[in-house]
Amino acid sequence: MxxxxxxxxxxxxxxxxxxxxxxxxxxxxxxxxxxxxxxxxxxxxxxxxxxxxxxxxxxxxxxxxxxxxxxxxxxxxxxxxxxxxxxxxxxxxxxxxxxxxxxxxxxxxxxxxxxxxxxxxxxxxxxxxxxxxxxxxxxxxxxxxxxxxxxxxxxxxxxxxxxxxxxxxxxxxxxxxxxxxxxxxxxxxxxxxxxxxxxxxxxxxxxxxxxxxxxxxxxxxxxxxxxxxxxxxxxxxxxxxxxxxxxxxxxxxxxxxxxxxxxxxxxxxxxxxxxxxxxxxxxxxxxxxxxxxxxxxxQDGRRARGSRIGIMTSSGGAGVLLADCAAAEGLTVPSIPERERAAIEAMMPRPFYGSVENPVDTTAQLTANATTYQQVLNALVAVDELDVFTTVTWAQPGPSNDAILSTYRNSTKPLAVLSTGYLAEFHEAGVPTYLDPRRAVHALSAVTKFSRRPALDPAPEATPAADLTAARALVARAEGRGLLLESDSKELLARYGGAITRERTVADAEEAVRAAREIGGAVALKAMSYQLPHKSDVGAIRLNLRTADEVRDAYDSMLLEVAERAPHAKVESVLVQQMVPARLELTCGLQRDPVFGAVVAVGLGGTTIEIMAAAELLHVPFGHAVAERTIRGMLGGRLVNAARGLDDAEVDQLADLMVSLGRLAVDLPEVVEVDVNPVRVSDGQAVAADALVVLAAVDPV
Amino acid sequence: MxxxxxxxxxxxxxxxxxxxxxxxxxxxxxxxxxxxxxxxxxxxxxxxxxxxxxxxxxxxxxxxxxxxxxxxxxxxxxxxxxxxxxxxxxxxxxxxxxxxxxxxxxxxxxxxxxxxxxxxxxxxxxxxxxxxxxxxxxxxxxxxxxxxxxxxxxxxxxxxxxxxxxxxxxxxxxxxxxxxxxxxxxxxxxxxxxxxxxxxxxxxxxxxxxxxxxxxxxxxxxxxxxxxxxxxxxxxxxxxxxxxxxxxxxxxxxxxxxxxxxxxxxxxxxxxxxxxxxxxxxxxxxxxxxxxxxxxxxQDGRRARGSRIGIMTSSGGAGVLLADCAAAEGLTVPSIPERERAAIEAMMPRPFYGSVENPVDTTAQLTANATTYQQVLNALVAVDELDVFTTVTWAQPGPSNDAILSTYRNSTKPLAVLSTGYLAEFHEAGVPTYLDPRRAVHALSAVTKFSRRPALDPAPEATPAADLTAARALVARAEGRGLLLESDSKELLARYGGAITRERTVADAEEAVRAAREIGGAVALKAMSYQLPHKSDVGAIRLNLRTADEVRDAYDSMLLEVAERAPHAKVESVLVQQMVPARLELTCGLQRDPVFGAVVAVGLGGTTIEIMAAAELLHVPFGHAVAERTIRGMLGGRLVNAARGLDDAEVDQLADLMVSLGRLAVDLPEVVEVDVNPVRVSDGQAVAADALVVLAAVDPV
CATH class of the missing domain: 3.40.50.261 (Succinyl-CoA synthetase domains)
Incomplete structure (x- = not known):
């Protein structure tokens, strides 16, 4: 085209x-x-x-x-x-x-x-x-x-x-x-x-x-x-x-x-x-x-500097409801600075039954008084510390509507009017008019978000040729068997910058003991086989091994159990893997959508994964900043902000892992799916503790 | 009053x-x-x-x-x-x-x-x-x-x-x-x-x-x-x-x-x-x-037999959008039974560019043809397998609007019309008219839910006098100290029918060993003290003890550690408690709201508690059926329906626990707060593994 x-x-x-x-x-x-x-x-x-x-x-x-x-x-x-x-x-x-x-x-x-x-x-x-x-x-x-x-x-x-x-x-x-x-x-x-x-x-x-x-x-x-x-x-x-x-x-x-x-x-x-x-x-x-x-x-092209809303109503109840809407829509309803508030108070009639706090409640006392209404509204909209505004009116010509019209024309800040119906004079002047409080505030919130949107990232840079060659060599190890071993899957992630557990593949029990010593702390053993993408079903995994004896015994007993329970499986090697603690378990994965192509998903893992069903998707390609923003927005921000939530270093590593999945999706079209589950998170680390790369053309076992 | x-x-x-x-x-x-x-x-x-x-x-x-x-x-x-x-x-x-x-x-x-x-x-x-x-x-x-x-x-x-x-x-x-x-x-x-x-x-x-x-x-x-x-x-x-x-x-x-x-x-x-x-x-x-x-x-008093919606539009796009709205609102859009569909098809002009599936898309071909429009709409509304209806029109008098009016009058099924604006003739006849597809469908969904609401339960029966006396005696053990020991807290729950871990309080290590043997399996030891509501901070807890030696050693070392780290604490006894596995951890609690009084909360527990912030509340008093309905509705039904979600027996026990909290709130006004955390769930059981009852008048330590 x-x-x-x-x-x-x-x-x-x-x-x-x-x-x-x-x-x-x-x-x-x-x-x-x-x-x-x-x-x-x-x-x-x-x-x-x-x-x-x-x-x-x-x-x-x-x-x-x-x-x-x-x-x-x-x-x-x-x-x-x-x-x-x-x-x-x-x-x-x-x-x-x-x-x-x-x-x-x-x-x-x-x-x-x-x-x-x-x-x-x-x-x-x-x-x-x-x-x-x-x-x-x-x-x-x-x-x-x-x-x-x-x-x-x-x-x-x-x-x-x-x-x-x-x-x-x-x-x-x-x-x-x-x-x-x-x-x-x-x-x-x-x-x-x-x-x-x-x-x-x-x-x-x-x-x-x-x-x-x-x-x-x-x-x-x-x-x-x-x-x-x-x-x-x-x-x-x-x-x-x-x-x-x-x-x-x-x-x-x-x-x-x-x-x-x-x-x-x-x-x-x-x-x-x-x-x-x-x-x-x-x-x-x-x-x-x-x-x-x-x-x-x-349509009026106005933009907002911040998300602070000023509310003016003639009904306290409407003010409270609009303040609720503001909170629900992510806007704040700050106090009016003392000097401006005093100035507004001085404009009000005596006795005054309303409020000069934000939301300003003029009561019905001001509705018939066009001059004062206009002064108060102008003063509110002029407050430097307020960015967007809403006020309430009735769909009939009158002095307060004239005042709203004039304020709208003389300001460049976004203003949304709540009205019982549409008014021809507002319509003509382009004053945004809404029939429900929530809708008026939602519109202002949308302007705020659009005005303050982050700049779109440039597409990430291409992978250097040497790295790409190495990645292709790794994928070639599958030799058409439709999947990579866990060890190769994690090596591929690591090549693209994802953090993985410290680990090593070995060929016998003594080598396993040596590897465990070098890795340090408790280790796991996992039998690597193209026929066993799901290891725990056949006993192809041993956890929490702390001594040389434990490693040696586990090595032998694991291979015996696998030979018994999965006689068809050829074990290529044994992976000795660091046990990492987990305050939280997450999952991360790559899928390919029939319309949009590659997407990377990140979500909660562990035992609650199906119950929570809370995952976020990112379209490939994307960079680190986008991944980080996505993580920080998960679960309404609670994944990061809650007690026991992710710290900065953990966010950073998790973002790296997501970026690595996105980059390999671009480079390696034969990778149809990657499942990293779990990503174990604790002490400033977010590490892939298991991974499975599925390749095209051959169905996984 | x-x-x-x-x-x-x-x-x-x-x-x-x-x-x-x-x-x-x-x-x-x-x-x-x-x-x-x-x-x-x-x-x-x-x-x-x-x-x-x-x-x-x-x-x-x-x-x-x-x-x-x-x-x-x-x-x-x-x-x-x-x-x-x-x-x-x-x-x-x-x-x-x-x-x-x-x-x-x-x-x-x-x-x-x-x-x-x-x-x-x-x-x-x-x-x-x-x-x-x-x-x-x-x-x-x-x-x-x-x-x-x-x-x-x-x-x-x-x-x-x-x-x-x-x-x-x-x-x-x-x-x-x-x-x-x-x-x-x-x-x-x-x-x-x-x-x-x-x-x-x-x-x-x-x-x-x-x-x-x-x-x-x-x-x-x-x-x-x-x-x-x-x-x-x-x-x-x-x-x-x-x-x-x-x-x-x-x-x-x-x-x-x-x-x-x-x-x-x-x-x-x-x-x-x-x-x-x-x-x-x-x-x-x-x-x-x-x-x-x-x-x-x-306002027209119509009720719905089910949640199956029939949709008729003159625009395929509107039909798709309305079907979306129906799904989002919990309504289904079933196929029209073959016989009725054939009858509707026979009414259509030839060639016909629309669809006689549900949503029925008449295209603009029928808009000017009042008789056919009327026949099709009547036939759709008459379908026995459909309960509520929506159709789309424009706010101007015309043959299709006459047809809608007549169908509305001749049926007793709920009908909501989507229109570009309000029509005087609809207004007068009381035809519910909406300006947005989602709002029309939401209204129909509300009728469906109201029509099919469960009957309100009668208030639960009062506690028999003997049980009440026993409960009061338990609470009296606090002697004004502002809280109950964990052992007494759980005994109180059990009296009210809540499931708790198998456990026993002991006075020395040998008694602990005997208790552990009777309880069976792995046990935990916990030091009971009014000064230590938070036991793990001072080492007042030992987990996963399997042998007599382990129990004996743990008993002594725990009391030594407590004496060292919390010298002010008087240990009243030691609790020997069964270790129960947990596929899921939940929390359950009782609070008192300043306006509404006692409420029982239930939510996810474990490490994700703050991150998920998903709790449900029940106002006291309530019975088992209400508690069960609440559990089944949690997290959009996923707490029960997801893989690894709660089974029937677990729901039943958890509901018992909630009911027990509600009943003790009614009987014992001096109980200001109860915190059951965690409730451990697995293998058909939902068991209180820790509990703290806070009493009025004295601040908890």
Whole structure:
């Protein structure tokens, strides 16, 4: 695929538009789209219609061949069986790109899938960019392009705004578009991608993120193709300070089944998608309302210096509830510094029944007093030690609303208003308005987090050639047996910088005794065999050996027991391993997701592993800083901050281990899975005490 | 306090009303309230005003003394300094109860608190029920009582509905009332309790829950007094099949600080309140919108047989998102049985681009076809294997909305509609309408859970007198020393039916050896001393002793070490205790909350205790079934369902242990705290391996 920025330019920002299947019969999609196009577009519009009639003052061409060469955008609305020919003609006539609104493709089953395959063949052969099929079109209000039937042509054309919405689903995308207009989210773009025979959400995002007029990107997706393009777009968005907010449908198994039947595509793991988004700064939301709530707070482009919220209400109860919301959302509600508080107090009427602490409770005493209300609100928003603000109002014009409006306009700090309903004057001025306290505070919290996000790390450096050669040699020891011995698995980790137990492989009992002495302290013995990836089941492990006699006896008895219980197993060597104490046991692993590729997981281990089910994922590649941030965020920060939690040195070693797994995943595509369990943590160390590397092509025993 | 049902009857359902402080000056509270009263009330209304003017056609009395004797309700709106005299006069004149709207009491600080104390004295002495002060009044639409300024008298009087709202905060209560009307929640009652000098939220709930016209109770509270009355009301609500939905402000520390400064009252622990609510079936919500969302779904009184949802949309994307929401909310999206599915398929147009699986995706093909839309929706709702339903529409009159309306009216199954906005026709018919997919499904899930709630257990039976005497004798052994020895602590647990380790106290080494032999297996020795509640710090414990020699040696060396490291400690005896294996370690404890009293906590133990911070609380008293349900719900069910989780026998024993703690809390008020740590779990047993009972009056060492 060529550079998406240029590939979609003519399609998304056309200078001329053809509407293939334009009509004037009421209720037809061809009519709705054609009317939408001509009411909004300043350039030439060419209707195409087999009957060649006059359509709203323009003579329809009877075929695509009859159009002038090189129209930028063709909107195609013809029956499914005519689509392939139409696209072929568009390509032949130099059309810059197609939005294909027709249905009847893979969404209807095998029959439709066959037509879609033909369509894909034409697209790939000719290289013409196609959005759709089975989509509702797109809207570029900045360019006057209403190539859709998402909004009825009879409604008012929205004012172009800084928010772009990208949705696979046409129907629900149109629903969200309508909701956006009602809630005050100012859309400039809406693109629906439908079945994605060619252009997908990732490519659209990569194109829109580069446009100056786009400041916020909202995404509703059911499946995600092209993870590299998606990650590239996310990186660009972070660089350009443009938030991407993603609502993903098809998270649950049941919903994924519905999504597959409906879009006929593979749905990746929701957990991996979440991890990728967190890693590259994409904000994942749970609900449609949350997506719009964030669109609303981000569209004015304000950023927050910190997470300290100032609250002003006319009801003590609302103030308490908002303070709760702030705490739940990770914001603080600091006291107002003495001088400012005294100044605010001096503004209040006497007697005053409210509070000049934060939350400021004006009571109903101030609601009718516009001047004082305005002064107090201005004074609060001016407090240097406060970063974001919320206040409460009623959805009716009045002096306090005038005051809010004026304060909003005169400040550059984020402000979210809680209101009983939407107010036209707020809507017009862009004052973010919310109908629930939690939602107002959540939006402010999102701005705070986005404003203070860590810079994205550069991708880690490539492994030096010598190290890579050594690593490959280690992997080659498997000789096609589908897994590495524990000793080789740990050596591989160590080569990539992961900390492992002190250990050595030996060939007889005396060598084991010598090795134990050099290692020091208590040791374990483990029988290494390609046939025994799970050692404890057959007695291939002896723990806590302290003396030479114990080592010698254990060596012999272990090999005897293995020979008896696993006669098929060939023992290659015996591993003598340091016993390390463990205040905590963790696990660490590498997996490969069918959509996103390699991910490294880290979680609690030991006996509680299944009960806690608390793991974090990182998408490969990543560096030490990202790994460390992930560890520090685990279990709400408690893995590090709780009594008996990880100390700095342990975090550092654990991060090294995660990085080592990520790096070997990049270098060694034949490694399909690594399981490091347990990672034993104590006394400033986090050490791999067991590890299993699984290789491709041969199933592990 | 007398029976709340009768105590508030005259106040809340008056036959006559006096408005003390009635006015006709625009903008005054006295005017707003008086106008509200006379526009709604059918019985006699008596304005009181020192000037004795005519007010809206009625002659004002110049004082309360001048009123007819025995007016049912007096609404008092006079300056704070006149309030005490006014209440005194009301009581003397046989007034049935007062709603006191005046401000200037404890909410403004020490000065106001003094006035409130005087007020409390009058109320207690005269026994007159008073709601307020610092409240916004109340609304009883069924009785025509608008004793409030929550709704402006200039707006239309709402139609009486089945929902009652009780709020401590007047301002935010009024806000919620307004939002209710906008979202279609049909209020019949709104009561604000303000500073609660007398009547509090719990008492109001206890009164309202008994009224036939009240079907749903919504509560917004900052503090909760009278936990017994609250729990009594919750029990009655459960019996009468009336949901109580509670939004609690002041959960976070910062918010609690604001709540205390604003209402000048003690705020109990939010975690304990949550536990109480869960235990007695009160639904705790996180946001105002969620409270109204549930009011909306509950007000039509429909109940669900199961948790199987049927979804119908005109957009595949919306269907996938709704299926996700269903999974997240614990609902299932089953397939439609073959026969019904075939019938639905036969109704669809040809070619059909959608799906007749659940979620049913009609595509836009059906939106304009009212008859088919109606048939399909009716057929779906009629499916026996589906219990609750959601469908999607746009907020504009049209054939699909007519169909939805008709289906709703002809079915008794719960139905929640997702819409771009509110529709007057839905509002009027009571069709629950939601603006976000998750919220619609969450509401249906709440109905499902409420419909299928377990019956509340009766309170456990009292301890037989003999057992109680024995328990008291055990506690008496402390002789004022503030704690029980571990051996006595465990004996006390065992008396109440908790499982403990096999163990025995001994006085010398040879007795220890004999005890160890009888106990069998490995044993531990522990030195029992009132000065050593934390034994391991001073070497007062020896583990894993297997032979007579080991026991003998350990006995002597332990006592030597204790004598050296804790010379102040008097060793009363030595405990010989069975070593029990542990697949899992848990903790269990008893605490006493300042507001709600005794609670039993159970959580994960061992090294991960601080990291996981996952504990559940149960309010005392409770029975075995409640304890078992709590254990089975821990960590999202994983404590029981995960590999290595608890088996049935272990759950049973752990529940016994929790019940034993609850029962001793009831019997022995001098027990302020019990800490059982660890509870060791393995092989079908959950056994207290250590326990400490802390007693009142003397601080533990």
């Amino acid at each position: 060529s550079d998406p920025n240029h590939r979609l330019d003519r399609l998304l920002s056309p200078s001329s538009i053809a509407v293939v299947g334009a009509s004037d019969k009421p209720g037809r999609i061809g009519t709705m789209v054609y009317e939408n196009v001509i009411r909004a577009f300043a350039g030439p519009v060419y209707p195409v219609n087999p009957r060649g009639t006059m359509l709203a003052g323009r003579q329809a061409a009877t075929s695509i061949d009859a159009l002038p060469y090189g129209v930028d955008l063709a909107i195609v609305i013809v029956p499914a069986e005519q689509v392939v020919a139409a696209i072929e003609q568009c390509a032949a006539n130099g059309v810059g790109g197609v939005t294909l609104l027709s249905s009847g493709f893979s969404e209807i089953g095998p029959e439709g899938a066959a037509v879609q395959a033909e369509l894909r063949e034409v697209v790939e052969r000719t290289g013409i960019p196609v959005i759709g099929p089975n989509c509702i079109g797109f809207m570029n209000l900045h360019g006057g392009v209403m190539a859709n039937f998402a909004l009825p042509h009879t409604t008012e054309l929205p004012v172009p705004g800084p928010v772009a919405l990208v949705s696979q689903s046409g129907g629900f995308g149109s629903y969200i578009t309508t909701k956006s207009l009602l809630t005050g989210v100012k859309l400039g773009w809406f693109v629906s991608t439908g079945n994605e025979v060619d252009v997908n959400i990732a490519e659209v995002l990569a194109s829109l993120v580069e446009r100056d007029e786009v400041k916020v990107l909202l995404v509703f997706s059911e499946t995600l193709r092209d993870p590299d393009v998606f990650i590239g777009a996310a990186r660009r968005a972070a660089e350009l300070d443009k938030p991407i907010v993603l609502l993903k449908a098809g998270r649950s198994e049941e919903a994924a089944r519905a999504a597959m039947s409906h879009t006929a595509s593979i749905v990746g793991s929701a957990a991996v998608l979440d991890a990728v988004c967190r890693q590259y700064g994409v904000i994942v939301v749970d609900t449609m309302e949350e997506m719009l709530d964030l669109g609303l707070i981000f | 007398s029976d709340p049902n009768h105590r508030l009857d005259r106040l809340l359902s008056p036959s006559s009303i006096a408005v003390v402080g009635a006015s006709d000056k625009p903008g005054r509270i006295g005017t707003m309230v008086y106008e509200n009263v006379i526009r709604a009330f059918a019985g006699p209304v008596y304005p009181v005003n020192p000037r004795g003017t005519m007010l809206a056609g009625r002659q004002a009395a110049t004082s309360i003394d001048a009123l007819p004797y025995g007016v049912d309700l007096a609404i008092v709106i006079v300056p704070a300094e006149q309030v005490v005299a006014a209440i005194e006069q009301c009581a003397a004149n046989g007034v049935g109860g007062v709603t006191l709207l005046s401000s200037g009491f404890s909410e403004i600080g020490p000065e106001g608190a003094a006035v409130q104390a005087e007020l409390r004295e009058v109320v207690e002495r005269t026994g007159i029920p008073v709601i307020g002060p610092n409240c916004i009044g109340f609304m009883n639409l069924h009785g025509g009582v608008m004793a409030n300024f929550a709704l402006p008298h200039t707006t239309e009087l709402p139609v009486p509905g089945p929902v009652a709202l009780v709020s401590q905060s007047g301002g935010f209560g009024s806000y919620i009332t307004t939002k209710s009307l906008l979202t279609g929640v049909k209020l019949g009652w709104f009561v604000s309790t303000g500073n609660e000098v007398d009547v509090n939220i719990a008492e109001v709930l206890a009164s309202l829950v008994e009224r036939d016209e009240v079907k749903v109770l919504l509560v917004f509270s900052e503090t909760l007094r009278d936990p017994d009355v609250f729990i009594g009301a919750a029990r009655r609500a459960a019996e009468l099949d009336k949901p109580i939905v509670l939004l609690k402000a002041g959960r976070s520390e910062e918010a609690a600080r604001a709540a205390m400064s604003h209402t000048a009252s003690i705020v109990g622990s939010a975690a304990v309140l949550d536990a109480v609510c869960r235990q007695y079936g009160v639904i705790v919500v996180d946001t105002m919108e969620e409270m109204l969302d549930l009011g909306l779904i509950f």
